[in-house]
Amino acid sequence: MEEQDRKIVRALADGIPFVPRPYAALAEKAGMKEEAFLDRLRTLKAQGILRRVGAVLQHRRAGFAANALCIWNVPKDRLDEVGSAVSREMSVSHCYSRETVEGWPYNFYAMIHAQSREECEKIADRIAAENGLGARQTFYSVREGKKAAMRYFCENEDESDNS
Amino acid sequence: MLSDFDKAILNAAQGDFPLESRPFAVLAERLNTDEATLLERLTALKQGGYLRRLGAYFDSDALGYQGTLVALYVSPTSLPSVIEAVNRYDGVTHNYEREGEYNLWFTLQTASENRRQKVLGEIRELPGVERMLELRSAKKYKVRVQFRLE
Incomplete structure (x- = not known):
């Protein structure tokens, strides 16, 4: 990634300020003109490097009290099919396939959010039934330790690649 | 309300x-x-605590970062200190205490294999950490955190 783009990413590390012309303020941090900054963001968006610009809620405060990491073991040749089906679910925020490790055969991971555990179980059961999934392990969150946006290219010197 | x-x-x-x-x-x-x-x-x-952040979300792979999900079993009395220690790493973006045979789950983004191994090695040595699973992502199917309020 070019240094100019790194500057843009760093300028956005603290989010978008609630002022009438937020990109003008961010562009200034990156040492750019507002229009050039916006043009570059549009390009990065079109390339998929910028996934999206938008709001993230405090989901518990907003009423989503049941948040479960649900994991399954899916046959390898079905992962893509199941992954795209589960990704269409509104209640699923994150969906990944992962490498298995010894003693842990699970390779398919989905975060399901609902207003109650009862509702969450129903969603997970339906997802499993519709996709022919087997035994599930469910890990409900009981406490949020941290949820933060990644601050890319902001690592301290002592955390750099050469340390 | x-x-x-x-x-x-x-x-x-x-x-x-x-x-x-x-x-x-x-x-x-x-x-x-x-x-x-x-x-x-x-x-x-x-x-009011409803809105966490308005921000720009980048594709971590495209920026050269690798993501991993890590599951720990931490003895209950050590949980508070381990949660705090894990939170201190910049590359840790999510860290949740969960019910189950692994009771602390966090995601780690790192720009190099060295850094990843260093961080995970340090966390594995924290007092109270009894088991650790490193679950590297193979394929990302969805990252879209959206809550429809009705």
């Missing part, structure tokens, strides 16, 4: 935020309100 207007704002703000000079004015028009009112409500929703 959130008003219908606030719910509409939170739903709209979770969509694609305009890449325009006056993005709040564009969003306000969609909500049949004006820029100043929208900015005032967004500020209140953030202060």
